[in-house]
Amino acid sequence: MQGEVLYFDAERGIGFANGDDGNRYHFDRSDLPGGYAPRKGARDWPTRWPCPSGRRGK
Numbered sequence: 001m002q003g004e005v006l007y008f009d010a011e012r013g014i015g016f017a018n019g020d021d022g023n024r025y026h027f028d029r030s031d032l033p034g035g036y037a038p039r040k041g042a043r044d045w046p047t048r049w050p051c052p053s054g055r056r057g058k
Contacts, residue, residue: 002020002044003017003018003020003043004017005017005038005041006024007040008038008039014027014028015028017038032046033046
């Protein structure tokens with residue numbers, strides 16, 4: 001699945017993105033490869049969708 005990063009707080013390790021499927025996904029540092037911090041607006045960023053953290057909201 002692909003989507004656009006709306007927010008990521010690297011200090012706290014949490015963020016959320018709009019998926020191309022129309023859902024909003026919350027993710028945390030454990031959903032990302034080590035050391036990667038996505039920027040707002042990023043579309044092609046490595047994560048595991050749906051996020052294993054299991055948090056999804058609208």
